[in-house]
Amino acid sequence: MNRLPGKVAIVTGAAQGMGAAHARRLVAEGAKVLVTDVNAAAGEALAAELGDNARFLRLDVTSEAGWAEAVALAEQAFGPVSVLVANAGITGSNVSTVDMSLAEFEKVCAINQTAVFLGIKSVVSSMLRAGGGSIVNISSISGIVSIYGTPNPAYAASKFAVRGITKFAAMEYAPHKIRVNSVHPGYIRTPMMTATLNPEQIVLASGNVPMHRVGEPDEVSSLIVFLASDESAFITGTEHIIDGGLTAQ
Numbered sequence: 558m559n560r561l562p563g564k565v566a567i568v569t570g571a572a573q574g575m576g577a578a579h580a581r582r583l584v585a586e587g588a589k590v591l592v593t594d595v596n597a598a599a600g601e602a603l604a605a606e607l608g609d610n611a612r613f614l615r616l617d618v619t620s621e622a623g624w625a626e627a628v629a630l631a632e633q634a635f636g637p638v639s640v641l642v643a644n645a646g647i648t649g650s651n652v653s654t655v656d657m658s659l660a661e662f663e664k665v666c667a668i669n670q671t672a673v674f675l676g677i678k679s680v681v682s683s684m685l686r687a688g689g690g691s692i693v694n695i696s697s698i699s700g701i702v703s704i705y706g707t708p709n710p711a712y713a714a715s716k717f718a719v720r721g722i723t724k725f726a727a728m729e730y731a732p733h734k735i736r737v738n739s740v741h742p743g744y745i746r747t748p749m750m751t752a753t754l755n756p757e758q759i760v761l762a763s764g765n766v767p768m769h770r771v772g773e774p775d776e777v778s779s780l781i782v783f784l785a786s787d788e789s790a791f792i793t794g795t796e797h798i799i800d801g802g803l804t805a806q
C-alpha cells in the first residue's frame with residue numbers, strides 16, 4: 558500500500574502502544590517517520606526495525622528546544638515535515654480532585670496539553686515549506702465526555718484542552734493547507750491500559766462498550782493514516798471518536 562507517498566512525519570510517544578503502531582503503519586504506507594519518545598531503548602529498537610524510512614530521536618514533548626531539534630532532524634534526514642502525530646500522553650494517578658497534588662496536575666497538563674501547543678508551534682514553519690500538512694492531536698473520549706474511569710481531573714482537563722487548541726489552529730492554518738484534527742480513542746489495549754486497569758477491570762470496561770470489546774492500537778492507526786493522507790484533504794478542525802460506540806449511548 559502506498560497512501561502516504563512523499564510524506565515526512567513526526568510521531569511522539571512512539572516507543573510503545575498506539576504511537577508505535579502509528580509509526581509502523583505510516584512507514585508501511587510510504588511515509589518517512591521520525592520516531593520520538595523519552596524511552597530511548599524502545600524507540601531506537603522500533604526505528605531499527607523500520608529501517609531506512611525511520612529515525613529515532615529522544616524527545617521529551619515538554620521541551621521547546623527538543624521540538625526544534627526534532628523538526629531540524631526530520632528536515633535534514635527526510636525533508637520538510639508534512640505530518641505530526643502528537644500522541645505522547647500520561648494518565649497520572651487514579652485520584653480524586655481533592656487528593657491530586659498541584660505538582661501532578663501540572664505535570665499531566667504539561668505532557669498532554671502544553672506539549673500539543675509546542676508541537677503545533679514547532680512544526681508550522683516546516684509544514685509551510687512542505688506546502689501544507691496534517692497535524693493529528695491525540696485526545697481521548699475523556700476529552701469529549703466526563704466518563705467513569707477517567708483517572709483524575711488533570712487527564713480530563715488536558716484532553717478537553719486538546720480539542721480547543723486543535724480547533725483554534727485549524728482556523729489559523731486552513732488557508733495555508735495545514736489541517737489540524739483531534740482523535741479521541743476509547744479503551745485501547747496498550748501498555749497504558751494494562752498499567753491502569755487490571756484484567757477484571759478490562760472485562761468490566763468492555764462490557765460497557767456496545768461492541769463488547771476494547772480496541773486494538775492498529776485500529777486507531779487506520780484512522781491516523783486517513784487523517785495524515787490527502788484522502789482527508791477537506792477535513793480540518795474536527796473530532797474523530799474511535800470507541801466501539803461507547804460515547805454514542
Ligand SMILES: NC(=O)c1ccc[n+]([C@@H]2O[C@H](COP(=O)([O-])OP(=O)(O)OC[C@H]3O[C@@H](n4cnc5c(N)ncnc54)[C@H](O)[C@@H]3O)[C@@H](O)[C@H]2O)c1
Binds near residue numbers: 572593644746749
Ligand atoms: N490506551 C487507551 O485506552 C487510551 C485511550 C484514550 C486516549 N489515549 C491516549 O493515546 C495516547 C497514547 O496512549 P497509549 O495508550 O499508547 O500510551 P502508552 O503509555 O502505552 O504510550 C505512551 C508513550 O508516551 C511516552 N511519553 C510519556 N511521556 C512523554 C514525554 N514527556 N515525552 C515524550 N514521550 C512521552 C511514553 O514513554 C510511551 O512510550 C496518549 O495520549 C493517551 O492519553 C489512550
